[in-house]
Amino acid sequence: MGLAGAGMAFRGGVGWRLLFVRERAWAWASSLAVLATALPSWAQTATMEETPEEAAVSAPKQVPVAPAPVARVTPPEPLLTDMVYPEGARGEASVELLLTVNTDGAVIEATVVSGPEPFSAHAARSALGWRFTPALREGKAVSAKIRFLARFVPPAPAAAAVRSSPPAERTAEPAVSEIVVLGEREPMKHELGRTEISRLPGAFDDAFRAIEALPGVTPVASGLPYFYVRGAPPGNVGYFFDGIPVPFLYHFGAGPSVFHPAFVERVDLYPGAYPVRYGRYAGAIVAGELAEPKYRTHGEWKVRLVDSGAMVEVPFAGGRGTAMLAGRISYTGLVFSLVSPKIFLAYGDYQGRVRYDLTSKDSIELLAFGSSDYVTNKVMVEEMTEDFQLISYEKTKTVLDVGFHRLDLRWNRRWATGTARTALMLGRDYTGLADGQVNVRTNLVGGRTEVRQQLNDVLRVSAGADVLVESLRQDIAENPRSSDEDLVPGLGEDAKVRDLEKQGFEERRRRDVSAGAFADMAWQATPALRVTPGVRADVFVSGKRSAVAVDPRVTAEYRFSKKVKVAHGLALVHQGPSFVGAVPGLKPSLEGGLQSAVQSSSSLSYELPAGFTSSVSVFQSFFSRMTDLLSLTRLKAAKNETDGELPPSGVTPPPAVDERTNGGAQGVELMLRRSLARRVGGFLSYTLSRSWRSSGRASGPSGSDRRHVLNVGGSVDLGRDWRFGGRVMVYSGVPSQVAYLQAARNPPRTPPFWRLDFKLEKRWYLQRPHLWWGLSLEVLNTTLNKETLRGSCNAYSCLDETLGPITVPSLAAEGAF
DSSP: OOOOOOOOEEEOTTSOEEEEEOOOOGGGHHHHHHHHHHOHHHHTTSSOEEOHHHHHHHSOSSOOSSOOOOOOEEOOOEEEOOOOOOTTOOSOEEEEEEEEEOTTSBEEEEEEEEOOTTHHHHHHHHHTTOEEOOEEETTEEEOEEEEEEEEEEOSOOHHHHTOOOOOOOOSSSOOEEEEEEEOOOOOSOEEEEHHHHHTSTTSTTOTTGGGGGSTTEEESSTTOOOEEETTBOGGGOEEEETTEEESOSBOTTTOOBSSOGGGEEEEEEEOSSOOTTSOSOSSOEEEEEEOOOOSSOEEEEEEESSEEEEEEEEEEGGGTEEEEEEEEEEOHHHHHHHHOTTEEEEEEEEEEEEEEESSSSEEEEEEEEEEEEEEEEEEEEEEEOTTSOEEEEEEEEEEEEEEEEEEEEEEEEEETTEEEEEEEEEEEEEEEEGGGTEEEEEEEEEEEEEEEEEOSSSEEEEEEEEEEEEEEEEEEOSSOOGGGGGGSTTOSTTOOGGGTTTTTOOOSEEEEEEEEEEEEEEEEOSSSEEEEEEEEEEEEEETTEEEEEEEEEEEEEEESSSSEEEEEEEEEEEEOOOOSSOOTTOOOOSTTOOEEEEEEEEEEEEEOGGGEEEEEEEEEEEEEEEOOHHHHHHHHHHHHHHHTOOOTTSSOOOOOTTOOEEEEEEEEEEEEEEOTTSSEEEEEEEEEEEEEEEETTEEEEOTTOOSEEEEEEEEEEEETTEEEEEEEEEEOOOBOBOSSHHHHTSOOBOOOEEEEEEEEEEEEEEETTTEEEEEEEEEESTTOOOEEEEEEEOSSOEEEEEEOOOOEEEEEEEEEO
C-alpha cells in the first residue's frame, strides 16, 4: 500500500518546517472488511498494529460459531512531531521508525527499522517526545504500533525541498506516515548539539564551555570560560538561554556551566551579523536553546569528585503536561579544606520547567533557573581594645558572593505556517566582593514577543519587540583597601563615592530601561539564493540620560551546488556601556554614550566525502567607543611613561571603568569537521587574526590579541560501549606591556601556550537505550602546562607573569533511566 496526499505544513518553535503525509486507506476499507471476515487476525494489522497487551485484552474468550465483523481501528493522528536536522549531519537520509503510541498519545517506544547514522539515533530520540491522538477502537483509546518515515533534507531552496517520493508499498505491516525535516538556514553561525558537546574532550559535558573549540574564539586564559570573539571583549559578548538574557554561563573560575546538559538542546555561536531578535551587544551572541520535553518519565544523574547533579522529567494530566527539574550542588569546600583549610568555595544551580498543552496549537510554560557562587577566606585580624590592648583573632571574610535568578512565563502558539511566543520575565542579579566593600544588585522585569510567518514557498517574515527594566543598587566603599583593589579593576584609592560619576556609576540607585523592536524577512530570491535583510531599533534610558540606536543587518547565502555554498553578513550593532566582563548587578551609566561596531564576514563551505565538511571565513570588524579595560591598561601605561605622567608611586593607575577605546579586528577562520556524533569523528579549527586598539596617541594590538589559535580533536567508539577522545589546543602569546608609545605598536609577546585534554568513558546498558550507567575520566591540561598571562618589558629585558598550571581532572559516575 502506498502513500498519497499531503497534510499540513508548518514551522516548529525552533524554526523547522514539518510536512506530514498520512496514508489514505478509505478506498480499500470496504474490501478489507470483507477480507477480515475470513482472516480476522490479519485484518487488525492492516492499518496499524496494536500492542500485545491490548491485543490480549481484545481477544475473544471462546471461538464464535460464525465470524463476526472486526471493529475498524482509527490510527493515531500526529499532533506534535518536532524534530531538528541533527548536528554535524550532511545530505539527505530516510529513517523508518516503529513507534508504540499509548492510550495517552505519547510515544513510549521508538525502534529504528532502517536508516543510517547519525540520523537514525537522532530520530529515535526525538520520537520519544512526539504526541499523537490515541488510536481508537469502537471509540475506546487503545495502544498501537505505527510505522513512521522521517526524511531528512539539508537546507535547500523551499521549492525543491518539499518534493518526496512515497516509500514502497507494504502489506501486513503497520502503516507508514512521513515527516520531512527541513533546516531553515542561518548562515552566520556555528552550532553544537548535545551529542557533540558530551564527546568533546575538555568540555566536561558543559554546553557553553564547548564553544572555545570553535573558530574565531580566543580564550582569555586556558581553562577559564571567558572569551574574546573576533576581537570583541568578554563584556561585549551577549549570553542568552532560550531568549532570556543571562549575565554569565559558568560558575566562578574554572567551574562548570550553570545549566544542566539535559536542559540544553544545542548551543549557537553567532560571531557576527547575528539575527535581529538578539540585540544590544556590540560583539558576538552565544545562545543556548532549551531542549524539548520528552513527555515521559526519565532522568539523568552524575556524581563527580567536586559536585553532583541530577535531572528528572515527569508527565502529568494524561500526557498534556510535563514537569522537569534539575540541579547541581558542590562540595568543593570539603576538597579545598584538605589543601587550604582557610578557603571555602561553594556553588550551585537549579533549573525547572513546567509545560502544559492547552490545545494542539497552544501551550503555556514556566521556566525558572538560577546560579550562585560563594567564596570565603579566614584571615587573622588585629584590633585595639578600649584599654589599649592589642588582640588578634581569626575572622572569616567574604571574598565573593555572586549569582542570578530568572523566572520566565511564556505562551507559545503554532499554526500551519507559523509560530508565536509572548513571555514575561522576572530576574535578580547580585555581586558582593571584598567582605561587603562592593555590594551591587539589580532587579529585572522584562517582556518579549515574536511572530514568525511563512507567507509562501519563497518568503518568511518575523517581527517582535522586547523590553527590559533594571532597578540597580550599587554600593561601593569610599576607600577599598589595597589588598582588595584587584577584585574591582578601576576602583582604587581615588575611587571615592564622590567620584563615582567619573567611574561610570553616576548614581548609587537608578533605573535603566532598554526597549527594542525588530523585523526581518527571509527571501528565497532564486532556487540558489536566499537573502535575509532585517532591522532593529533600540532605546536606552539610564537615569537621566538616553540614547537611540538603529541597527540594520543583512545576510545572504548562495548555493553553487549541493556541496558548495557561500554566505555573507553585514551588520551595524550598538551596546550600552559594559564592564570588562559580566558582573551581575554592576553596570556603568550612559555617561560615555553607546558602544558600536560594524561587522562583516564572508564564508565558503564545501561538503567533503565520508561525512566531512569544511569552511573558510574571512571577517573584519570596526569598534567605536568600546570598553576594553585589558587593552586600555597596556596602552595607558605606555602613554604615561612616555609623557612622564607617572604618579609618585611610579605605577600607572588602571583606567576608569567607563574609559573608552576605538579599534578593530580582521582575520581568517578555517574549520574541518566530521561530527563527533559519528562512530569516528573529529575536527580542526584554526583562526589567524589581528585585533587592535587606539586611545589618544597610543595605539597597538589589543590586550588579548592572539594571532594564532588552533584546536585539533577527535573521538572514537572503541566498541563494547567504550569511547575515547582527545584534543590539543595551541595559541600564541599576548602583547607585553611596554614603556614607550612606539614600542606599543608592535610589542614583544609572551610565550605561546598549548595543552592536551582527553576523555575516556564506558557505559553499561541495562536496557537500551534509556537505562544505563557509566564511568568517565576527563582531564583538562593533562600536561600540566603553565600559561603566561602578562608580560612587562623595558629596553633591556622582559618579565613574564605565569598562571597555573590550571589542570582540571574529573572522575565521574553517571547514568540515565
